[in-house]
Amino acid sequence: MKIPDRRIELFSGADSERRFSGPATGDERSMLVAMLAAQRATLKLKCSGLEAELAVRSVPPSSLSLLGLVRHLADVERRWFRAVLAGHDVELRFSTPEAPEGDFDGTGSDPEIVAESWAAWHAEVAFAEALVAEAPHLGVEGHDAWRGAVSLRWVLIHMIEEYARHNGHADLIRERIDGAVGV
Template identity: 70%
Template sequence: MTAPARRADLLVDADRDRRLWAPANGGERAMLVDFLGAQRATLVLKCAGLEAELAERSVAPSTLSLLGLVRHLADVERRWFRRVLAGQDAPPRFSSAADPDGDFDGAVSDPAVAAGAWEAWRAEVAFAEEFVAAAPGLDVEGEDGWRGTVSLRWVLMHLVEEYARHNGHADLLRERIDGAIGM
């Protein structure tokens, strides 16, 4: 095996990486959806091929783990799309007022816990994708106790930012687990 030319070449072959194929121009909704989809795919990629290691913590005293990120992002998706934009009574799955860090603290090395986290994340992503596809426009609004009135446009941009920040954490967590680095 020859040494990769750049750090990004190590985890995934850029020529085959569909996350990089989104159009660089076009409608605002399509571009936001593509950017968010790429960030979601990056999370999946960073966790690929791991089982028990998903719950490995970054460094004491932090409870940050890849599994915790999956659980956290499932709750984030649920909050913004189900509760705020769709107006559903949908409490977080993994955290609560009594256990605000439950998404990370409950991320333990157990196949059932990991499977439940992925199932929840996929369900929340599917709901979000259906909501966005059915929305008449990006100006659809919802009420949030933290931000006030927010638009679908703002939520999509916020989710891209949220995933990008946490995918940076995922980069470091994955490298610590097995040395895999890159995009």
């Protein structure tokens, strides 16, 4: 893969700046929801303008790719909001006990896989946003086999951390694909 000699600033401008326009003061819920929305928007921005290239792997032997991150984060959203907080008896969409890396290993440049992955991510984000909006307070609890009792507050903080960490991966992968850099 040839990386352009000149890096482009794809991630500057109005779309980039609007991501972090949420409140910096005020009530806790508004700030947490806005920060998570900004992290989700960052993932979308890092993937913007790509289709088949989303499946490009980072560095061997890693299976990490932008599309794998989309699929992984769809599963993470599903686990914490739908299964743990809402108590739905659902399986993850891409990972299974038999294929724990299915979110990354099951990627490919086929347009159907790309579309399915984005549709799953959008569906899980929409479910999470509705659940958070309808929750009476941040102390609403769910139960997780790994952590035990967890509050909506903890899940929101965890999701911000999860996206922020993986958005760092997305920065490096995107730069490798086409040289695009930015915050």
